[in-house]
Amino acid sequence: NAGVTQTPKFQVLKTGQSMTLQCAQDMNHNSMYWYRQDPGMGLRLIYYSASEGTTDKGEVPNGYNVSRLNKREFSLRLESAAPSQTSVYFCASRDYTDRTDTQYFGPGTRLTVL
Amino acid sequence: RKEVEQDPGPFNVPEGATVAFNCTYSNSASQSFFWYRQDCRKEPKLLMSVYSSGNEDGRFTAQLNRASQYISLLIRDSKLSDSATYLCVVNMGGYNKLIFGAGTRLAVHP
Numbered sequence: 001n002a003g004v005t006q007t008p009k010f011q012v013l014k015t016g017q018s019m020t021l022q023c024a025q026d027m028n029h030n031s032m033y034w035y036r037q038d039p040g041m042g043l044r045l046i047y048y049s050a051s052e053g054t055t056d057k058g059e060v061p062n063g064y065n066v067s068r069l070n071k072r073e074f075s076l077r078l079e080s081a082a083p084s085q086t087s088v089y090f091c092a093s094r095d096y097t098d099r100t101d102t103q104y105f106g107p108g109t110r111l112t113v114l
Numbered sequence: 115r116k117e118v119e120q121d122p123g124p125f126n127v128p129e130g131a132t133v134a135f136n137c138t139y140s141n142s143a144s145q146s147f148f149w150y151r152q153d154c155r156k157e158p159k160l161l162m163s164v165y166s167s168g169n170e171d172g173r174f175t176a177q178l179n180r181a182s183q184y185i186s187l188l189i190r191d192s193k194l195s196d197s198a199t200y201l202c203v204v205n206m207g208g209y210n211k212l213i214f215g216a217g218t219r220l221a222v223h224p
Binding site: 041108 | 118122146150156157159163210214
């Protein structure tokens with residue numbers, strides 16, 4: 001099992017450019033998440049998908065959109081990148097049942113917006 | 115006040131030392147608690163869940179104090195490989211209520 005995979009690993013954009021971050025999980029989890037991590041701050045939730053077919057805003061959704069393509073894939077799109085979106089982006093899937101609650105993270109995408 | 119607060123450190127300790135981190139949370143209705151470990155430039159990984167009665171996993175012991183609203187992580191006999199950032203995570207209920215602390219950095223030296 002690959003777990004959670006993310007592409008790309010690194011990306012440099014110019015202000016105003018768009019891009020999509022891809023995420024896939026092979027653990028058959030229902031819920032998936034996108035976070036950003038900035039120095040000195042905890043992971044902040046951008047969007048989440050509790051199950052296939054549903055998506056909801058998290059703490060910092062402005063400037064982002066998401067698509068839950070199927071149970072495996074959850075993509076994050078930046079329509080018009082801004083320097084404030086320079087960050088490390090982590091996708092996660094969550095094993096969330098009565099008996100367990102574990103998030104599995106992908107390796108991250110390091111994004112720089114110039 | 116932040117919902118989950120941690121001392122950022124770094125905690126610099128020699129190999130073999132015992133070190134403890136605390137984490138405070140603001141919402142008394144918080145339901146479950148976790149410690150995640152994050153190595154430099156890597157993704158977070160679950161270290162252990164924190165149970166009401168306290169729990170131990172090898173050299174690691176986690177405690178929960180609901181009255182004072184904090185959780186702790188104790189590491190005994192520190193190894194060089196324990197050097198990492200330890201993230202306190204609190205589930206305040208629901209899919210979107212998993213709150214991460216900013217982390218405490220531990221550096222174990224020979």
